[in-house]
Amino acid sequence: MSTQTVQEDVPMSSTTTPIVRATQVEQHFGPVHALGPVDLRIERGEFVSIVGPSGCGKSTLLEIVGALQDPASGTVEIDGAPVDGPRRRTAIVFQESATLPWRTVLDNVAFALEVRGIGRKERRDKARELVQIVGLAGFEDHYPAQLSGGMRQRVAMARAMSTEPDLILADEPFGALDEQTRMLMAEELLRVVDTIGCGVLFITHSIQEAVLLSDRVLVMGRRPGTFIDEVPIDLPRPRSHVALSEQSATEAQERIWAQIRSEAEVAMRSER
C-alpha cells in the first residue's frame, strides 16, 4: 500500500522511460562551437519541434540523436538504451529524402522491408497499406519521375513508416514544398503519427507548422544552440490548420517569434 502512495506522488514523466533522453550534449566542428550543452527529453508518442535561427545547431542535434554523428560530449539514450549506431525503429526523414527512380512507388515503400529480408508478399501487402495511409492509393505502379515533389515526399514518409518506428526524426521534411502542399503534408503527417503513435523530433523554420503539429515547441537560441524556451501547445487533437486561428495558437506563435527574432538580430549584429 505504501509503495502505491509513493508512486501516486511521482509525476508520470519521471516514472516512464522517455523515447529520447539527451543529456548535456555538445558539438564542436574544429573551432566552431556548434551546439550546447543541451538536454532533450521526448516522451513516447510525444511530438516535439525545434525552431531557432539559422545555423544555431538544430540539425546537429537531430543527427546526434539519430546516430548520424557522435557528440563531442554528452550522452543520448533512445528508449532507455545508449545510442551506439543506427537503430531500426528510428526513422529519419530529410527535406530531400531520396526515392529510388528505377523503382515504382510500391517498391520504393517496400525497400526497407526488402533489405530486412521480409518476404515479397508480406512486404508488398505492408507497403500497399502504407501507400494508402499517406494518400497515394492508385499510384502504386508510378515511378518517382511521374510524381510531384509533395508526392515523392509522401513516398519517403511511407518508407520511413515501414519499419514501424517508435521515433521519427524529421529535418525540415517539407522545406522544399510550396506553401499549400506543405500545409496538406503537415496535416497528413499528423494523421500518420496519430495512426502509428510514435514520438517525433521535428525541425522546421515555420513557426506555424511547429505550433500546428507539436505537443511542445522548443526554441533554440543562436549558436552554440541551447534551449531558451519551451512552449506547450494545448490544442485538442485531431488537429487541422483551422486550429491555428485559436487564441492559444496565436499566442504561442507570437511568443516563439519574439524570441527567434531577438536571437536572430543579435546573431546578425555579431556577424557584421
Ligand SMILES: Nc1ncnc2c1ncn2[C@@H]1O[C@H](COP(=O)(O)OP(=O)(O)OP(=O)(O)O)[C@@H](O)[C@H]1O
Ligand atoms: N560538418 C560540419 N563541419 C563544420 N561546421 C559544421 C558542420 N555541420 C554544421 N556546422 C556548423 O555548425 C553550426 C550549426 O549547424 P546546423 O546545421 O546544426 O544548424 P541549423 O540550426 O540546423 O541551421 P539551419 O536552420 O540553417 O539548417 C553552423 O554554424 C554550421 O555551419
